[in-house]
Amino acid sequence: MSKIFDEKLLETAAIDTSLREFSHLGIGGKAKNLFAPHKIEEISKIVSATAKANLNIFPVGAASNILFGNTRDKVIILDKFIPKFCEVNGNEVLVSANYKIAKFIDEMKELTLGGLEFLAGVPANIGGAVSMNAGAFGGNISDFIEFIEVVDHDGKIREYQKEEIDFGYRKSSINGFITKVGFILAPKPKEEIMAEAAKIIAFRKVQHPYNFPSLGSTFKNPENHAAGKLIEECGLKGKTIGGAQISKKHANFIVNKGNATYRDVKSLIDLMMSEVYRTMNIMLQLEIKVLD
Ligand SMILES: Cc1cc2nc3c(=O)[nH]c(=O)nc-3n(C[C@H](O)[C@H](O)[C@H](O)COP(=O)(O)OP(=O)(O)OC[C@H]3O[C@@H](n4cnc5c(N)ncnc54)[C@H](O)[C@@H]3O)c2cc1C
Known part of the structure; x- marks a missing residue:
């Protein structure tokens, strides 16, 4: 366990594993400060301790866009073990940031809610995709966001409306650890969603x-x-x-x-x-x- 963190609660969140295990690319060594919290309160504690130690957090989702090299000055926080949920109210959906995009698209299809099909075949989690403003074929995930909840850099939990966030080409101004995301999806027939997602996956398989x-x-x-x-x-x-x-x-x-x-x-x-x-x-x- 890292010396900068000595609070009892954090001991349960600290892990001593190679980042390779979590890397989509299969590359990574041991990190000095690697945490796999099981609760949002643990994230808050880790984030405030990190700020006090003058270090930066580095959230990790599916690690499908990260090349792990030198991680010495970073406090890496995995989303893996935080409880997952997805709540639907009409076409408004509240989903935990560690939900897999593929599972999300698939489950929404069953409820005839579409829009994110352009991300079919992307091996990301929702939080990583939102932080990167993932997109393809002219669509961006930010087009469907209503608000996000983050553990901010001071450890406090805050909600940001979409208008308060700068989304650009594969980037966003989000500075904390995203915990949940509110989406407004588009009512769409299941068959249409299925056909579109299948077309996109087929295209990706040919091109990539x-x-x-x-x-x-x-x-x-x-x-x-x-x-x-x-x-x-x-x-x-x-x-x-x-x-x-x-x-x-x-x-x-x-x-x-x-x-x-x-x-x-x-x-x-x-x-x-x-x-x-x-x-x-x-x-x-x-x-x-x-x-x-
Ligand atoms: C085969 C393949 C196809 C791909 N196709 C596309 C594509 O079509 N379009 C596209 O945009 N990308 C694509 N990508 C890249 C990648 O999947 C996306 O960038 C994706 O959004 C990353 O999500 P992730 O969960 O893997 O994030 P990670 O790789 O874990 O993290 C990426 C960034 O997001 C931050 N982050 C992760 N989780 C959180 C969180 N909870 N809170 C705050 N920040 C967080 C990380 O700190 C990091 O800066 C592809 C990748 C692969 C391997």
């Missing part, structure tokens, strides 16, 4: 590498460009360093072919950025979160 773990798009698309196309034009498709590879299927994806390390993936990221800048004078911006 699903046979090896990845973090989705490594870089954001620069204005008027597709990052994957720029990387491909630099001749980097299939480039391999150690166990990591720039996908042969889609050059904006890095896949773990089995035993990739943080260093392998980071070296590929650096190469993609430097080659695209050298040949096209375009500076790529990371979409994934790299803890280095």
